[in-house]
Amino acid sequence: MATVSVVYHSGMGHTKAMAEAVAKGAGEVEGVKAELLAIDPADITDGRFTNNDILERIDASDGVIFGSPTYMGSVSGQMECFFDATAERWYKRAWVDKVGGAFTVSSGPSGDKFSTLVRMATLAMQHGMIWVGLDMIPGGEGLNRLSFYFGAGGQAGQEPPEEAPNEADKKTGEALGRRVAEVARKLKSV
Amino acid sequence: MATVSVVYHSGMGHTKAMAEAVAKGAGEVEGVKAELLAIDPADITDGRFTNNDILERIDASDGVIFGSPTYMGSVSGQMECFFDATAERWYKRAWVDKVGGAFTVSSGPSGDKFSTLVRMATLAMQHGMIWVGLDMIPGGEGLNRLSFYFGAGGQAGQEPPEEAPNEADKKTGEALGRRVAEVARKLKSV
Amino acid sequence: MATVSVVYHSGMGHTKAMAEAVAKGAGEVEGVKAELLAIDPADITDGRFTNNDILERIDASDGVIFGSPTYMGSVSGQMECFFDATAERWYKRAWVDKVGGAFTVSSGPSGDKFSTLVRMATLAMQHGMIWVGLDMIPGGEGLNRLSFYFGAGGQAGQEPPEEAPNEADKKTGEALGRRVAEVARKLKSV
Amino acid sequence: MATVSVVYHSGMGHTKAMAEAVAKGAGEVEGVKAELLAIDPADITDGRFTNNDILERIDASDGVIFGSPTYMGSVSGQMECFFDATAERWYKRAWVDKVGGAFTVSSGPSGDKFSTLVRMATLAMQHGMIWVGLDMIPGGEGLNRLSFYFGAGGQAGQEPPEEAPNEADKKTGEALGRRVAEVARKLKSV
Numbered sequence: 189m190a191t192v193s194v195v196y197h198s199g200m201g202h203t204k205a206m207a208e209a210v211a212k213g214a215g216e217v218e219g220v221k222a223e224l225l226a227i228d229p230a231d232i233t234d235g236r237f238t239n240n241d242i243l244e245r246i247d248a249s250d251g252v253i254f255g256s257p258t259y260m261g262s263v264s265g266q267m268e269c270f271f272d273a274t275a276e277r278w279y280k281r282a283w284v285d286k287v288g289g290a291f292t293v294s295s296g297p298s299g300d301k302f303s304t305l306v307r308m309a310t311l312a313m314q315h316g317m318i319w320v321g322l323d324m325i326p327g328g329e330g331l332n333r334l335s336f337y338f339g340a341g342g343q344a345g346q347e348p349p350e351e352a353p354n355e356a357d358k359k360t361g362e363a364l365g366r367r368v369a370e371v372a373r374k375l376k377s378v
Numbered sequence: 379m380a381t382v383s384v385v386y387h388s389g390m391g392h393t394k395a396m397a398e399a400v401a402k403g404a405g406e407v408e409g410v411k412a413e414l415l416a417i418d419p420a421d422i423t424d425g426r427f428t429n430n431d432i433l434e435r436i437d438a439s440d441g442v443i444f445g446s447p448t449y450m451g452s453v454s455g456q457m458e459c460f461f462d463a464t465a466e467r468w469y470k471r472a473w474v475d476k477v478g479g480a481f482t483v484s485s486g487p488s489g490d491k492f493s494t495l496v497r498m499a500t501l502a503m504q505h506g507m508i509w510v511g512l513d514m515i516p517g518g519e520g521l522n523r524l525s526f527y528f529g530a531g532g533q534a535g536q537e538p539p540e541e542a543p544n545e546a547d548k549k550t551g552e553a554l555g556r557r558v559a560e561v562a563r564k565l566k567s568v
Numbered sequence: 569m570a571t572v573s574v575v576y577h578s579g580m581g582h583t584k585a586m587a588e589a590v591a592k593g594a595g596e597v598e599g600v601k602a603e604l605l606a607i608d609p610a611d612i613t614d615g616r617f618t619n620n621d622i623l624e625r626i627d628a629s630d631g632v633i634f635g636s637p638t639y640m641g642s643v644s645g646q647m648e649c650f651f652d653a654t655a656e657r658w659y660k661r662a663w664v665d666k667v668g669g670a671f672t673v674s675s676g677p678s679g680d681k682f683s684t685l686v687r688m689a690t691l692a693m694q695h696g697m698i699w700v701g702l703d704m705i706p707g708g709e710g711l712n713r714l715s716f717y718f719g720a721g722g723q724a725g726q727e728p729p730e731e732a733p734n735e736a737d738k739k740t741g742e743a744l745g746r747r748v749a750e751v752a753r754k755l756k757s758v
Numbered sequence: 759m760a761t762v763s764v765v766y767h768s769g770m771g772h773t774k775a776m777a778e779a780v781a782k783g784a785g786e787v788e789g790v791k792a793e794l795l796a797i798d799p800a801d802i803t804d805g806r807f808t809n810n811d812i813l814e815r816i817d818a819s820d821g822v823i824f825g826s827p828t829y830m831g832s833v834s835g836q837m838e839c840f841f842d843a844t845a846e847r848w849y850k851r852a853w854v855d856k857v858g859g860a861f862t863v864s865s866g867p868s869g870d871k872f873s874t875l876v877r878m879a880t881l882a883m884q885h886g887m888i889w890v891g892l893d894m895i896p897g898g899e900g901l902n903r904l905s906f907y908f909g910a911g912g913q914a915g916q917e918p919p920e921e922a923p924n925e926a927d928k929k930t931g932e933a934l935g936r937r938v939a940e941v942a943r944k945l946k947s948v
Contacts, residue, residue: 229426235419235456260468261500261717262452265459266425272455284893296706296715297677303500306876309889310451310493313907316893318941319879323854323886326676335676337641337883371888371945378944451907474703486896486905487867496686499699503717506703508751509689513664513696516866525866527693527831561698561755568754609806615799615836641880642832645842646805649835658830683880690831690873 190220190373192287193246194365196255197227197267201349202293206342207255209358210291213365214253219377220369223249227270237266237273247277251287251372252317253365258294258304271311284316287375289368290338291361293353295345297334305338318375320368322360330356331363340364380410380563382477383436384555386445387417387457391539392483396532397445399548400481403555404443409567410559413439417460427456427463437467441477441562442507443555448484448494461501474506477565479558480528481551483543485535487524495528508565510558512550520546521553530554570600570753572667573626574745576635577607577647581729582673586722587635589738590671593745594633599757600749603629607650617646617653627657631667631752632697633745638674638684651691664696667755669748670718671741673733675725677714685718698755700748702740710736711743720744760790760943762857763816764935766825767797767837771919772863776912777825779928780861783935784823789947790939793819797840807836807843817847821857821942822887823935828864828874841881854886857945859938860908861931863923865915867904875908888945890938892930900926901933910934 192214198204207224215222223245231239246252256263263271277283290308292301309319326335333356334341340361342353382404388394397414405412413435421429436442446453453461467473480498482491499509516525523546524531530551532543572594578584587604595602603625611619626632636643643651657663670688672681689699706715713736714721720741722733762784768774777794785792793815801809816822826833833841847853860878862871879889896905903926904911910931912923
């Protein structure tokens with residue numbers, strides 16, 4: 189059994205909706221268990237994130253998919269505080285060879301989401317993870333309609349999270365989850 | 379009189395040492411006043427940064443130079459929390475046409491500092507700022523010895539801040555400060 | 569009189585249409601002359617671009633706006649060959665303090681255009697140029713509808729260049745041209 | 759038997775030296791055959807690269823490691839022309855799930871090599887490839903002394919290719935080759 193963790197911060201619920209879609213996709217892969225891990229801002233004191241349970245669950249995961257809103261051109265401050273808290277794992281090389289992926293949500297079609305996805309891939313590369321993006325060009329039924337490749341992008345502004353990101357974006361998130369889960373399962377089985 | 383603010387977060391004092399060099403360079407330009415604004419982690423609650431004084435000082439500045447350590451491949455969580463707190467200024471277009479620049483410090487020669495500098499430039503672009511990097515290729519006496527262009531890079535690991543970043547890196551920071559200050563002063567004078 | 573050059577490569581005419589809009593915007597600024605410089609693939613032999621006239625026109629320009637389609641996640645090969653041909657200017661520091669900007673066109677809303685814009689800004693930073701992006705958040709009448717900040721993005725697939733990029737994208741290009749031209753004129757006047 | 763292709767362009771021989779080290783590392787993995795594919799500038803006419811043999815060899819490969827000098831902040835023009843020539847494979851989704859990696863060489867320690875590595879990862883993401891960087895933090899005997907993670911960086915200026923990149927950089931390249939080869943072999947065996 190391979191485990192894929194979807195670790196995300198959501199400010200207004202849109203990234204949470206996307207995270208649920210990503211976890212749904214990952215969990216649909218046979219032999220894969222998906223779990224959602226929400227970054228809780230209450231765990232941040234003086235800009236430092238502390239939550240051993242989340243770190244230990246990632247330790248035990250074969251795949252990790254990061255999710256964050258795009259705020260001001262990159263991940264949210266809360267997500268960045270979480271990233272800093274992974275430094276000890278980095279130093280111990282604890283997450284080498286885990287399979288990584290990412291998704292992000294912001295109000296514009298582009299909205300510098302590319303920057304956020306690459307920032308999350310950069311974290312994964314520092315950890316020695318293996319990176320899996322989308323494998324689809326923009327296609328039928330709006331799949332990957334925003335045309336990202338490093339991961340999945342969703343669009344949401346002031347609408348309630350029930351409405352945005354829309355179905356096409358969530359299906360794109362599901363596809364990302366499935367894809368990361370498949371690679372994680374394969375690599376675990378070898 | 380033009381004002382250039384050097385807004386930085388420093389974890390162990392190395393980025394502070396670099397910030398002081400940058401501010402020194404900016405302040406040496408005739409007709410320019412430089413000020414140092416430190417991001418205090420105590421101003422972050424639940425991942426949200428609140429400090430109106432700092433935001434208002436930037437409102438009143440003609441140039442803004444951002445400084446952060448590179449942690450796990452981008453700016454520190456604390457700096458990112460500060461960036462999120464500029465969203466209202468973004469919406470009101472309050473910082474359009476300010477002159478921006480950046481510097482960062484980490485332990486390796488590259489150490490993904492490029493990522494951090496571009497992340498800070500991305501913030502500035504979202505604000506409609508005008509970006510000024512270094513104008514020097516790696517040169518004599520170690521100036522820009524690490525070979526960055528989007529801003530200034532310094533190197534420091536576990537050494538005390540009195541020793542690292544070294545003199546060459548600090549001189550590079552001074553050059554960045556002078557350059558941003560000169561452009562800010564020129565644009566203000568028109 | 570300040571001169572702003574719009575240097576572009578266009579494969580199918582869409583980037584040319586955008587370039588004309590950018591040049592129109594730049595030329596509307598009082599005291600600014602805009603000129604279009606097309607990269608001709610015939611000037612590339614064995615992957616090396618040679619055309620002294622274009623390089624000398626840029627030498628004589630106060631602002632330079634780069635334009636390229638986004639092909640496979642970055643600028644076109646032809647544009648990259650042109651960039652390599654600027655190495656001698658880089659070494660002589662000939663383009664320091666020129667004002668730079670960029671635009672790109674591809675078929676998707678995002679389509680990794682962010683990557684292309686940052687690649688062009690990276691070139692400008694290596695030359696010691698001053699970077700000017702868009703100053704507008706996505707707004708009325710579709711201005712900056714794709715939500716880029718490092719420069720202007722246009723969308724065009726297989727439609728003829730008369731139809732795509734659309735009017736909103738071209739107006740966004742005009743706004744970029746005006747903005748770069750204004751900063752170039754101001755800095756020249758000091 | 760898995761095949762890993764090392765596809766590179768080298769201007770002065772430094773990137774070739776690095777490519778040979780990368781291929782050596784890849785070929786050391788049991789069950790993996792490494793092959794070197796050099797981009798020949800003579801195959802570029804009017805900025806278009808044409809060489810079906812190289813594309814077909816990549817078609818038949820399980821892993822692909824891209825190598826290029828960093829020129830003016832990104833890959834060489836010749837490499838970019840080759841990238842454009844992969845568009846048909848992109849459209850047909852022919853390279854989905856291949857394992858990708860990258861290395862680059864330039865004269866400075868940083869020298870914007872991060873930009874080049876991310877540009878090559880962006881290409882791979884557009885193709886739906888799986889990305890493998892280095893798994894090592896800067897360590898003993900100079901391994902990854904320049905501190906890159908998205909791939910391997912080498913340093914070389916005007917020295918002859920026998921001298922630069924140095925042994926540490928080439929060992930870093932070997933490690934990258936081994937790592938990409940191991941992941942490619944594993945995924946092929948499932």
